[in-house]
Amino acid sequence: MSPALLFDLDGTMLETDAIHRAVFTDMLAPRGIAVDEAFYMEHIHGRLNADFFAEWLPDEADPEALSEAKEAEFRRRLPHPFPAMAGLHDLLDRATAAGLPIAVVTNAMRPNAEAMLRAIDARDHFEVIVIGEECPRAKPHPDPYLQAIEALGVAPEQTIAFEDSPSGIRAARAAGAFAIGIRSSLSDAALRAAGAHRTLSDFTDPALADILRRFKGVPA
Template sequence: MGNGERRIGSGAGGSGAVTGDVSGALLFDLDGTLIHSDALHFEVFADFFAERGQVIDLDFYNANIHGRSNLDMFPAFFPDADAKALSDEKEARFRDRLSGRVPPMPGAEALLERAGKAGWQVGVVTNAPRDNAEHMLRAIGLRDAFDVLVIGEECARGKPDPEPYLAAMRALGVPPEVCIAFEDSPSGTRAARASGAYTVGIRSSASHDTLRAAGAHASVHDFTDAGMEDILARLARKAMS
């Protein structure tokens, strides 16, 4: 895995045809799913808004910012500003705060190893800008662990639209029914569910009820959760059928 990683952007992903040899695929969001990064994002956003005369708390962040792309979110709050410039500044600050090696979400490394042994492909599907995504993957030591990295802002539409997930499926040559998508935000969960993937919520910031309301078929605390066995067994059955 990883050495042949494909870069997916707008219009990429080939014809959308599914290959004859269909294995399973695990598709992962990044922030809050593979890495505990939400606290850092909140801190940066809180400083960012305060400098512009607005005070936000964690509830506001979770309801209005979490899981949304910067280019979708910033114009709503700062309509007279250059959204791209704001996004670049915010993400540079985030990368400055995320320095050195940090642990991935518990169980992530073991799950990726299990996927490799099972012959399942693995991908990252994120609304994070590419520089951030690669920075986070390096920080958790998984930069070369994935077959595809899909960046939402490089697609025609980002999450909550399903297009980033559909782009990953096209790149991997797998249909939705043999894909599991892991997401921690309601926005990302809606995208994954709309793509047709079996959608599993990660309860790193949102509750089971919130994730289920957004469309998750199931939820787990992290990748060590006992519920993962039934989830992976389902994929094994689908991939063999």
């Protein structure tokens, strides 16, 4: 059986943390919360807006509207085109040519996911896009990965998940996938501490070929 390749989106297929951080900074400063890189990585990175706002703005009158406003501003600031993670398009082209099942598994809301995939010119590669907030539970729970695995019709042990956050790594591992951490924001040690089997600098990392050879049918 050929394996499936499951891709987190933001921080894995492209790096937009700087845009998100700037939007959060502008939005939260009037509410008395200073967002620097350390705060962003500890409290915001990889989480749903709803979870962050529940913790840090429990008295917000309309947290859903705040979340919608934040993401609309992110989409407004996202350049088109936007650079994909190095080596991503080559891997997607090889996987598509080999007929491998592939999917996006993300905690981003659907309009953001669509905008980011279009910005990096990768939308046509994916028929299956699983959105965390549309599942019973988002990452770090395994539900989004389990939904993608079911949709693609593959066994969990025949899936490779690419992730950049601890919550995503934990979700992929809990679903039974082989979890690869992309070191876009975090170190090898931090990603392995979250449960990553291996880590890569990006999709041009020579270690990727060795990993892919472990799975039948993956073009190295």
